[in-house]
Amino acid sequence: MTDQAYNFAYLDEQTKRMIRRAILKGVAVPGYQVPFASREMPMPYGWGTGGVQVTAACLVPEDRLKVIDQGADDTTNAVSIRKFFQRTAGVEVTEATAEATVIQTRHRIPETALSEGQILVYQVPIPEPLRFLEPRETETRKMHELEEYGLMHVKLYEDIARHGEIATSYAYPVKVEGRYVMDPSPIPKFDNPKLGGNAAIQLFGAGREQRIYAVPPYTQVVSLDFDDHPFVASKAPHDCDLCGASESYLDEVITDDQGSRMYVCSDTDFCATRQEAGHHGRLGVPQFSSKKIAKSLEGFCAAEGVTE
Amino acid sequence: MTINPQTPMGLAPEALFGGFAEAPVQSARAFRALLEAMARPGTIWQVEGAAPPAPLSIAAGVAILTLCDGTTPLHLAGAADCLAVRDWVTFHAGAPLCAAQGAMFAVGTWAELMPVDQFRIGDPDYPDRAATLIVEMPALAPTGPRLTGPGIRETVHLSLPETAAFRANRALFPLGFDTLLCSGDQIAGLPRSTHVEDL
Numbered sequence: 001m002t003d004q005a006y007n008f009a010y011l012d013e014q015t016k017r018m019i020r021r022a023i024l025k026g027v028a029v030p031g032y033q034v035p036f037a038s039r040e041m042p043m044p045y046g047w048g049t050g051g052v053q054v055t056a057a058c059l060v061p062e063d064r065l066k067v068i069d070q071g072a073d074d075t076t077n078a079v080s081i082r083k084f085f086q087r088t089a090g091v092e093v094t095e096a097t098a099e100a101t102v103i104q105t106r107h108r109i110p111e112t113a114l115s116e117g118q119i120l121v122y123q124v125p126i127p128e129p130l131r132f133l134e135p136r137e138t139e140t141r142k143m144h145e146l147e148e149y150g151l152m153h154v155k156l157y158e159d160i161a162r163h164g165e166i167a168t169s170y171a172y173p174v175k176v177e178g179r180y181v182m183d184p185s186p187i188p189k190f191d192n193p194k195l196g197g198n199a200a201i202q203l204f205g206a207g208r209e210q211r212i213y214a215v216p217p218y219t220q221v222v223s224l225d226f227d228d229h230p231f232v233a234s235k236a237p238h239d240c241d242l243c244g245a246s247e248s249y250l251d252e253v254i255t256d257d258q259g260s261r262m263y264v265c266s267d268t269d270f271c272a273t274r275q276e277a278g279h280h281g282r283l284g285v286p287q288f289s290s291k292k293i294a295k296s297l298e299g300f301c302a303a304e305g306v307t308e
Numbered sequence: 309m310t311i312n313p314q315t316p317m318g319l320a321p322e323a324l325f326g327g328f329a330e331a332p333v334q335s336a337r338a339f340r341a342l343l344e345a346m347a348r349p350g351t352i353w354q355v356e357g358a359a360p361p362a363p364l365s366i367a368a369g370v371a372i373l374t375l376c377d378g379t380t381p382l383h384l385a386g387a388a389d390c391l392a393v394r395d396w397v398t399f400h401a402g403a404p405l406c407a408a409q410g411a412m413f414a415v416g417t418w419a420e421l422m423p424v425d426q427f428r429i430g431d432p433d434y435p436d437r438a439a440t441l442i443v444e445m446p447a448l449a450p451t452g453p454r455l456t457g458p459g460i461r462e463t464v465h466l467s468l469p470e471t472a473a474f475r476a477n478r479a480l481f482p483l484g485f486d487t488l489l490c491s492g493d494q495i496a497g498l499p500r501s502t503h504v505e506d507l
């Protein structure tokens with residue numbers, strides 16, 4: 001049910017046209033950060049205002065929206081953005097990656113492979129990959145113009161000099177179609193290989209920094225590295241303790257003050273789906289995932305939620 | 309206060325019709341088609357909701373209604389530069405009409421848009437400041453020149469008006485104009501990033 005006090009998907013039409021033009025230019029020049037007139041949103045900067053504006057400009061009433069925060073569907077940020085669009089756009093929502101048509105994400109790419117027809121919208125805090133190396137916008141703009149990315153390689157080299165390997169583990173810089181160096185938002189570098197050749201359209205929105213950029217489907221995206229120190233998509237060397245998955249990205253959870261810890265999939269939908277299919281990890285007993293509990297309660301609180 | 313005699317003193321009543329009936333939802337659906345078209349060059353999409361005056365196609369009308377407003381100078385080329393279209397664009401989009409050199413959007417047939425090097429291709433530090441050409445085509449078909457590049461898994465084919473201009477445009481990358489090809493209610497995209505080859 002849409003809240004009639006708002007325009008469809010919250011933003012006014014003039015704003016959406018401006019964002020849509022920026023998105024199309026971003027798609028035409030993959031990896032280039034298009035400036036746009038970011039609006040104040042009813043949530044603070046840092047809560048995904050860029051992603052929310054991009055999602056609002058893309059949504060149609062027939063969409064099914066999924067929102068994740070570091071892979072999880074059930075965290076505050078994800079829940080509040082999902083409710084925001086349920087209320088202002090009246091779209092259906094889902095937690096299942098394969099069923100979603102638009103997925104807004106904070107800092108993860110879902111484990112389940114995306115398909116054509118899906119749009120992945122990233123919330124980006126600092127869109128400029130060179131910003132921590134060169135604080136002046138005039139300079140970084142010139143560096144992109146001249147394709148002068150030596151400084152980024154120096155940074156990666158200094159990693160190797162200090163740590164013996166490229167220690168950058170998230171927001172790992174990539175080069176798009178051999179032209180622009182791009183910050184893939186702070187996704188773990190484990191997710192970097194999924195950026196290139198993806199069937200879905202990937203859109204990046206940075207609200208505070210007022211930039212939109214894009215990676216069209218089947219686009220070449222290469223993580224920067226050196227011949228003798230090739231890029232490695234690393235993850236914790238464990239299996240998921242809940243679902244036993246060996247190939248998914250893991251969160252480390254401290255379970256007591258004796259140093260005990262467990263590793264669980266960061267992608268809650270992926271983990272819950274595997275558990276429902278009968279997979280179990282080290283912690284043996286089938287766990288009741290939050291998704292399962294929510295489903296069992298569906299009958300009791302179906303009328304709640306959107307109508308409040 | 310004197311009235312500028314250049315100011316059009318009134319719109320033809322026909323100009324008031326043919327816009328979106330339900331702009332938020334119709335423009336959202338139209339944009340999704342434009343996004344898919346631009347992100348997957350060579351694919352052909354159907355759009356609906358606009359009924360612009362001749363010679364504009366439905367698709368060109370939808371593109372104008374979805375993307376143009378008072379902040380986007382629009383160039384009407386050739387036959388599109390007629391009173392009916394000027395009035396319709398002014399009433400429904402409010403886009404200022406301008407010469408080719410200053411246009412963010414331009415609409416016309418490929419021949420009318422010539423020479424294409426008169427359009428903005430962006431600046432080296434701001435390549436997004438480039439024109440989008442809305443090209444009226446007699447028909448769109450998945451045949452003809454071969455397209456490769458971002459958004460295309462292997463290769464696709466699209467009936468382009470020519471190839472030399474698009475090859476020259478690709479050579480300017482990351483500068484260059486972007487193109488939307490329209491025929492009836494069909495639309496396809498050709499961003500500057502696409503490589504075009506004759507068969």
